Amino acid sequence: MFHGSIPALVTPFKNGAVDRKAFADLVERQIEAGAGALVPCGTTGESATLSHEEHREVVTLCIEVTAGRIPVIAGAGSNSTREAIGLVEHAKEAGADAVLCVCPYYNRPDQAGLEAHFRTIADTVAMPIILYNVPGRTVSDLLPDTVIRLGKHPNIVGIKDAAGDLARVSLHAAGLEGEQFVQICGDDPLTLGHRAMGGTGCISVTANVAPADMAALHTAVDKGDIAAAQAIEKKFIALHKALFLSPSPGPAKYALSRLGLCEASTRLPIVGPDEAARAKIDAAMEIAGLI
Numbered sequence: 001m002f003h004g005s006i007p008a009l010v011t012p013f014k015n016g017a018v019d020r021k022a023f024a025d026l027v028e029r030q031i032e033a034g035a036g037a038l039v040p041c042g043t044t045g046e047s048a049t050l051s052h053e054e055h056r057e058v059v060t061l062c063i064e065v066t067a068g069r070i071p072v073i074a075g076a077g078s079n080s081t082r083e084a085i086g087l088v089e090h091a092k093e094a095g096a097d098a099v100l101c102v103c104p105y106y107n108r109p110d111q112a113g114l115e116a117h118f119r120t121i122a123d124t125v126a127m128p129i130i131l132y133n134v135p136g137r138t139v140s141d142l143l144p145d146t147v148i149r150l151g152k153h154p155n156i157v158g159i160k161d162a163a164g165d166l167a168r169v170s171l172h173a174a175g176l177e178g179e180q181f182v183q184i185c186g187d188d189p190l191t192l193g194h195r196a197m198g199g200t201g202c203i204s205v206t207a208n209v210a211p212a213d214m215a216a217l218h219t220a221v222d223k224g225d226i227a228a229a230q231a232i233e234k235k236f237i238a239l240h241k242a243l244f245l246s247p248s249p250g251p252a253k254y255a256l257s258r259l260g261l262c263e264a265s266t267r268l269p270i271v272g273p274d275e276a277a278r279a280k281i282d283a284a285m286e287i288a289g290l291i
Contacts, residue, residue, distance in 0.1 A: 001157060001182050002071060002098065002130070003200045004036030004218040007207035008044035010249045011058055012262035018054055020061060022262040026208070027065040029261070033211035036201055036218070038062055041075035042100055043137065044205050044249045049267035055087065060094045073130060073203075077102030081117050088125045098128035100160060100203070105138040111146045122155040129155055134162040134186060144168050148175030160203050162186030169197035188240040192233055195221045205243050206236060209255045210290060235288055242284035245277040255281055258291060 007030050012022035030038060040062035041047045041055050050058065059074045066072050074091035076099035078084040084101055091099045103109075104117055122129055131150065133142040141163060150156050151172065158181055161168060169183050185194035185202040194202070195218070207214040213232055220228035243251045250264075250272040257264035258281075264272050273281060285291045 001128075001180065001200075002037050002073065002184060003182075004222075005034070005207045005211065005214040006037045006039060006073070006184065006201050006203045007035055007211060007214075008039045008042045008203050008205055009062070010208055010253055010256065010262070011041070011045045011050065011054075012253075012256075013265045013267070014263055016265075018050075018058060019262060023058065023061060024065045026256075026261060027062055030207070030211050031066065031069055034215035034219070035070060035207065035211060036215070037071040037073055037097070038066060039073045039075060039100055039203055042132075042203070043075075043102070043134070044208070044252065045075060046249065046267050046270065047075050047077070049270070052086075056090050056094070059091055059096065063095045071097035073098045073100050075100050075102075077132060079104040079107050081120055084117075085121055085124050088121055088127055088129070092125060092127045096127075098130055098157065100130045100132050102132040102134065103138045103140045103142050105140075108139050110140075111143060114140060114142055115146050115150060118150050118156065119153060122150075122153045126155060128157045130157060130182070130184065131159040132162075132186070133159060136162070144171040144175065147172055151176045151179055151181045156181075158182035158184060160184045160186045164190065166190065166193050166197050169194060169199055173198050188243075189237060191217065192221070192226075192229055205248060205252055206240050208249075208252045209239065209243070209259070209285070210236065210288060213288070238284040239281075239288050239290075242277075242281045245280055246271075246273040251277065251281055254278060255285060255290075258282070258285065
């Protein structure tokens with residue numbers, strides 16, 4: 001259903017506003033490079049500091065520019081269930097192929113609350129939903145038993161997991177045997193291991209900077225050429241790490257600015273990487289052959 005390199009798109013800004021031209025160009029670049037799908041307004045898209053109007057604008061623009069050539073998985077999460085439903089409804093109306101819904105942050109719900117949150121969204125809007133588990137950002141952790149129960153809902157079709165526990169791929173698969181449930185890696189350095197465990201792709205930060213290379217990594221895995229995939233991973237592991245030397249997406253936007261693709265500006269409280277981090281990002285981009 002959703003496969004390969006799936007960039008978690010940055011939202012470029014210019015003079016404090018969404019840079020529509022730069023964003024459209026980034027979408028075209030990703031499609032030309034072989035992306036399997038696109039994710040606008042995820043964490044990397046600074047969804048937390050976009051206004052609701054901007055969020056809807058970016059999702060709609062991504063769908064319009066993509067024009068059905070590859071799937072669009074619209075970020076539509078919130079710590080408010082009611083607000084998340086509104087974003088999912090908009091994504092459906094705009095023509096998204098699926099939505100990515102993050103675990104509620106700040107509220108710190110237990111497993112019962114997490115299950116009720118996602119089940120309510122899925123019961124309210126007939127739209128393919130991909131769960132997004134990222135405990136490092138949300139504090140709450142969507143545990144495998146809860147994922148398995150939710151994965152049996154007809155509208156919940158997969159998970160992006162950034163918990164860092166590869167064993168969960170097998171646990172989910174065992175509990176959801178026979179279900180159409182995709183498992184997508186949420187952490188670039190774990191992509192190869194995640195694919196080997198049965199994952200279908202990666203919602204990637206690095207793909208913003210190196211879309212063709214990240215697509216090639218998944219193509220190599222699909223062909224069974226693990227040596228080629230490993231060679232790409234060795235070339236890019238330093239960049240995977242460098243893109244998180246300061247809060248994301250500051251480093252990714254800096255790297256894109258080095259390629260002349262958008263401004264490096266972010267929304268507060270995120271600030272860009274300092275001089276030392278920029279030097280390490282530059283070095284990692286040189287190792288990867290990008291500059």
